[in-house]
Amino acid sequence: GAVVSQHPSRVICKSGTSVKIECRSLDFQATTMFWYRQFPKQSLMLMATSNEGSKATYEQGVEKDKFLINHASLTLSTLTVTSAHPEDSSFYICSARVSEGAEAFFGQGTRLTVV
């Protein structure tokens, strides 16, 4: 199957700093990438959808100024958590797909801890 690589797998940052998470499709071009957040023992919550070359579409209740998403190329999307606080600590997962209706493939996830 297609490979989606997420980096870093774990990150610890101090309150008030920003952290960037990368999501790369390694062997295909991803027109759309999705960013999810997962709290312990809960399901995945879709945060935003990013299409290459255009602004991300955020789900209701997700602060776009806090979670900056950039999809600059067909193989890379980034999520930047700005001015992180302990409540932003979570597991962040990206997925990528070739086209509408195609199966989306998931990255390995990033465990963010804000101290």
Add this chain to the structure above:
Amino acid sequence: ELKVEQNPLFLSMQEGKNYTIYCNYSTTSDRLYWYRQDPGKSLESLFVLLSNGAVKQEGRLMASLDTKARLSTLHITAAVHDLSATYFCAVTRMDSSYKLIFGSGTRLLVRP
């Protein structure tokens, strides 16, 4: 609005037993996915079900789809400890976004 409900949320079963996890969704969709998630890990794709009556099997797991009832099942046969994980179903939203909407997950514990 598309909603996806899974039950049970938690399942503790003995090795060798059979059990079924249910996934109901509220509006029409053209595909349903089952995923496995191990603690601290991302999702592993198990099955993609595309049409009414679809049945797929891999080892001790079998998934089926009834689009008329908006129901999918994941059947576990003769469970083994290695199947312990959280299982999610997810349904594609039938609009231009084709977003995946996830169920709440079923945490499966297989006891020796």
